[in-house]
Amino acid sequence: MTGPATRQQTAVPWSRVKMSASASPEAAPKIVPARRKFAIHGRAKDWLLHQLDGKWRQYKSNLKKKYYKANLPMERVLQTVPQTVNESQWPTLVSYWYSEDSKEHDGVEVDRATFFDECHKTKDGRYVNDATQDKMNEVYMKLAEKRVDGQELSEADFEQAMLEVFGKDHNGRVRGMGPTITPTDYYGGRFSNM
Known part of the structure; x- marks a missing residue:
């Protein structure tokens, strides 16, 4: 259940996603009803947020594995917009993948x-x-x-x-x-x- 929730198209900036209605006007209609529907407190809420965080990271990782190729020019990657990504956000995400900041962390393995x-x-x-x-x-x-x-x-x-x-x-x-x-x-x- 948490996996599909993290993959739904919502225009929220990729760089900093906060689970709040103020994060994006487009996200508010999806977040506010969910808060009304579920009253989750304490350890259950912590567990759920932890699961969502993990699924979100996994989703972003899978996107990068599937679409980012270091040897391909950025323009070519920009042409293939996945169905699960908002078209207006795709250029921002791809630009981040090709940025020096992203390349600095890419491929660094730690024991x-x-x-x-x-x-x-x-x-x-x-x-x-x-x-x-x-x-x-x-x-x-x-x-x-x-x-x-x-x-x-x-x-x-x-x-x-x-x-x-x-x-x-x-x-x-x-x-x-x-x-x-x-x-x-x-x-x-x-x-x-x-």
Whole structure:
């Protein structure tokens, strides 16, 4: 149910989408009735917003995978407007894909330990809780044991350390990567022997 809601055509700027009626006059007719229809509070509301956020990110990622090709000129990509995207927004989205800001983040792969570490810290660099800090200290101790004579650690070393500390991934999930990343998305054939 949350997937189709995130893919409906609504003229809301791609760069900053806020789930409010003031975000766009075109979006208001869809958002306001939904608020009247559903009275969701507390943890259920947090869960729903988390799911919508994940589906929205997944949708944008799928759009980029399908339509953006770095070797194609931008003008050619602009000619193919998907049915799920508002025509007036397509040029803005494609321009963003070809911008230097977008290219800077494109293709930067981060190991799972670094990703988990960065996502579980506050703005001032402290861990969100003591349990997380203890787990990450354990991961870094295992990595220090693997580092011999100052040589570089491989991606498999980081994966192995995370698995040893946090345990095996549950079916259909990748531990430490959030609810929307599946094993196929993350591993994609890598580490098939683990």
